[in-house]
Amino acid sequence: MRYGEADRILHLYTPARGRLSAIAKGVRRARSRFGGRLEPFFRIHAELHEGRGELLTVTGAQTIDAHARLRTDAGALDAAARACDAVGRLFETGEPHPGVFNLLCRQLSLLDEDVEGPAGRRSGALGFRLKLLLAAGLAPQLGACTSCGEPEHLVGFSGAAGGVVCAACEAGSFRLTEEAHGFMTEALGRSLTDVPEAGERALGQVEMAIAATLEHHAHVRLMPAVGATTRPLLL
Ligand SMILES: [Zn+2]
Secondary structure (H helix, E strand, O other), X not given: OEEOOOEEEEEEEEOOOEEEEEEEOOOOOXXXXXXXOOOOOOEEEEEEEOOOOOOEXXXXXXXXXXXXXXXXXXXXXXXXXXXXXXXXXXXXXXXXXXXXXXXXXXXXXXXXXXXXXXXXXXXXXXHHHHHHHHHOOOOOEOOOOOXXXXXXXXXXXXXXXXXXXXXXXXXXXXXXXXXXXXXXXXXXXXXXXXXXXXXXXXXXXXXXXXHHHHXXXXXXXXXXXXXXOOOOOOO
């Protein structure tokens, strides 16, 4: 965020102090001592001064990874913005979640390497969100009906109940195909580099299941997992 004449307020996600805000003074001057290191999606080692106010002051920054390739691809840039936004909304306090920090680092590296490519971008984004749910203690129950425990004939998903439901309990749920159910189970069990593929319809159901879970249990609403188009995001 631009601030004053030459400053910028940064939202940082840290392993030890969760999400925090810091001011970088003079960062927008041509000869700033921070160079171009305080840009979106950089992984940095930051030195911060803590005063009496809530806002910390950046006193030094070293680049660990600039994710330079990510910046050359509008789709990857957009995906990075959505990943950071999801972390910021779900983990908005100073409570430390080093696992979430590691997940975000991994996801930004993957986007920088572009291993997913445009085709796998939605599945990659949803795999990432499922892992964020797990880290937030909100992983949906997928092994048996959330209402009655029935292990088979699981046909729906209920955000209120927090997982899959069987045909007898499906009131108030929406349809979840076997493919969508399988995607969720596998994505939660695998690493981010190994998120499975699924069809658009199944991925749409997965996205609805994640949204319903977050809405009911965390009162959080996320941006769509991927943009409608790949138009560049203005930063
Ligand atoms: Zn049931």
